[in-house]
Amino acid sequence: MNLQEKIRDMEPISWSADNDHRKTFAQYPTGVTVVTTRDAFGAPVGMTVNSFTSVSLDPPLVSWSLRTSSQSRETFRTAKYFAINILSKEQTHLSQLFCSPDQNKFAEIPYIEGVKGTPLLSGCAAVIECQRQDFVTWGDHDVICGRVLRHAYHDREPSAFLGGVYGGFSARLNDA
Template sequence: MTQNVIPGEDFSRRFRNALGMFATGITVVSTRTPAGAPIGLTVNSFNSVSLDPPLIVWSLAKELPSRDLFEGCEYYAINVLAEDQTELSQRFASRAGARFAGLEIDEGVGGVPLLRGCCARFVCRNSVRHEGGDHLVFISEVLSFDYAERAPLLYFGGAYRRLMS
């Protein structure tokens, strides 16, 4: 175990490294712009909140250009990526390029794009948002979902990982 870290010039980097010791799944959150274009981004800050009613939580960095589009949409989808979908994670994490180019998608309520081949997909109503430091925290009602018995894409210690059988 390393020593306690107190605020200083490298506090943010070391805090981020410490948070990276918690393994997370990787998701792509997707919706449509007011003009109907599909948009999406890679997010690993996803978790369940409640079973009754069914609620999930995720957060979005405030400085992202797409913030207003996600904040203002009525519906969005959480696509939980499978271990063979690293390329999708990287594609939707990039700030350049047509993220949906060449992808076959399904559609959920409100036309939200649903990626194929995922472990799980949740269609949500954009219900509640809270300021949370440098992020906006979304708590939303799950309207529908589907899932497949697939191994998830994991992120730990700054790298993609796989489950061991």
């Protein structure tokens, strides 16, 4: 059956019926980021996020989302500043570390402090420092919007994620 036939025969979805929606969404490649901030006690907090996007260029705004059941939810809900660390292809281990339950994620990770002490991970393809603008709950996720305060990029191949597999993306528009 070709794609047109599948589309023609599509039934309304029932999200709880099965996990086929995950297979559909897994066809969309994403970048891999670690979002970082500080908690109320000043400790660094970070989590792996692939639901990051640019929202506006004027003013410069970005958004990302996290599960409402996330252990870091309250920290990011109240944080005034956060950073989007766009991982390089060589940083797959950081993606795995920051999605683990390990409470001491920053113990052996090199980072510097950005705006208001926000941790900026070393070796990233890019870093975007933000001030939180909005926090909205939609379904089982919260969407956080931030105003870009500073950003920097490096000539490193960014990490990519597709179908449950990490990889890279070396094609650059400015090389064309």
